[in-house]
Amino acid sequence: MNILPGQIEAFDKNLKNHNINITRNVINSLQINIGKKCNQTCTHCHMDAGPARTEEMQKETMDRIIYLLKNSGNISTVDITGGAPELNENFPYLISKLHELNINIIDRCNLSVLFEKGQENTPSLLAQNNVAIIASLPCYTEENVDLQRGQNTYRKSISALKLLNKIGYGQEDSGLILNLVYNPGGACLPAEQGTLELAYKEELKKQYGIVFNHLYTITNMPINRFAHTLKQNNEYEAYYNLLYDSFNPRAAESIMCKNQLSVAWDGEIFDCDFNQALEIPIHTGRKTVWNIDSFNEVCSEISFSNHCYGCTAGYGSSCLGRLA
């Protein structure tokens, strides 16, 4: 019998029961969500992104982030996400400014966006600025990808991967990193990352000659559009129970918010992209990039809630894959 999600042991209390004390240590990674517009409307999207969304980060906010990065010595990676971040017209500007900072840049790319109007130069922009690409491909079969991400997404994704391979991405010794992301098609946890990576590598190479660096497995968060899908299928409670029952203390010790912050399109600061999607402010209350002079000023306590079980179930989950 499933426990109602609201009656599950609170995540922070569960951490205490396991003698796990988590605060934010050194911030070495910043995730920037530069807009909610996307050319896709995937069933698992925690941002509720889609073609009709209009929220997008302005140049002034990007400039402020660059200023704060200069003042926050330890941040070595900036992870750009959305929506489809490439659809923000200031995306090339942000990339060039970050490149000047000599920082590791990641673009979370849905692949199909590379065939949208106006995106013709995006692959070369990314390559010239040595941007690592993390691309979603939730399966190596057409049926599963199109079911989750929309009709024809698979074919476009395969064409995009071929294009990226052609300019060096994912090729040995090119220095251009191409990592893929897997997330389950339904209400279950991801399989083991290493095993799945081998299967992806074998299938994509055999079928299309495609190569890539690593595969990250990510657990679907039971929030926003995915929560809606779960409720429609009468699976919401069972999925929450699965996450709770699969709590892994070792994964909890490594959750990504320990070393990361997230900035929204309007400059508000959050503990992570999921808290941003749920509009759960940081522990000291709402703060934006305009209220601080360095990211190091942001409080070390983290605003946990029960969706956090999505990060600690099974092998654990983060924007860079499994945790334990």
Ligand code: SF4
């Ligand atoms: S999951 Fe990614 S590609 Fe899909 S709708 Fe959301 S932002 Fe767009």
Ligand code: SF4
């Ligand atoms: S959902 Fe966010 S705040 Fe919660 S554990 Fe995961 S990264 Fe941390």
